[in-house]
Amino acid sequence: MELIVKGMTCGHCEAAVQRAVKRVAPKAEVIIERARARVTVSGSDDAKGVESAIRAEGYEVAAIE
Amino acid sequence: MELIVKGMTCGHCEAAVQRAVKRVAPKAEVIIERARARVTVSGSDDAKGVESAIRAEGYEVAAIE
Numbered sequence: 001m002e003l004i005v006k007g008m009t010c011g012h013c014e015a016a017v018q019r020a021v022k023r024v025a026p027k028a029e030v031i032i033e034r035a036r037a038r039v040t041v042s043g044s045d046d047a048k049g050v051e052s053a054i055r056a057e058g059y060e061v062a063a064i065e
Numbered sequence: 066m067e068l069i070v071k072g073m074t075c076g077h078c079e080a081a082v083q084r085a086v087k088r089v090a091p092k093a094e095v096i097i098e099r100a101r102a103r104v105t106v107s108g109s110d111d112a113k114g115v116e117s118a119i120r121a122e123g124y125e126v127a128a129i130e
Contacts, residue, residue: 012077 001047003039004063005054008032013059020057024049037062066112068104069128070119073097078124085122089114102127 008014014032017039021030025044032039041050051061073079079097082104086095090109097104106115116126 009074010078012081013075016077 001041001045001050002065003041003051003054003061004037004065005039006037006060006062008034008037008059010034016057017054017059020053021050024053066106066110066115067130068106068116068119068126069102069130070104071102071125071127073099073102073124075099081122082119082124085118086115089118 005017008017011034014034017032018030021028021039021041025041025046028044028050029042030039031042039054044050047064051064054061070082073082076099079099082097083095086093086104086106090106090111093109093115094107095104096107104119109115112129116129119126
């Protein structure tokens with residue numbers, strides 16, 4: 001799945017989002033493109049869980065594709 | 066001392082700068098005002114050490130007052 005995640009301003013934010021996704025989808029591959037506000041998660045279809053984890057970390061999930 | 070520190074974009078950055086300063090000045094009080102790009106360090110006069118620690122963390126120290 002691909003998510004548009006707003007509010008990732010730096011590398012620490014990337015790491016925080018990465019960790020948040022991994023907590024709910026430990027086996028997933030997570031690719032973060034901060035400049036595009038894009039998070040690609042492969043190996044998990046738990047979109048709601050991933051979205052919740054990212055929101056709980058303090059970032060806005062603007063879309064899931 | 067007061068430092069102007071550029072590049073702190075989020076709370077994670079604040080925490081990283083806080084930790085960096087504490088490593089070289091464990092007993093110092095460190096107050097970070099991100100919106101003003103300002104870091105106030107009380108209880109240490111090791112300006113060079115503090116500056117180096119912040120730079121090593123990846124932030125620009127634009128001035129020390």
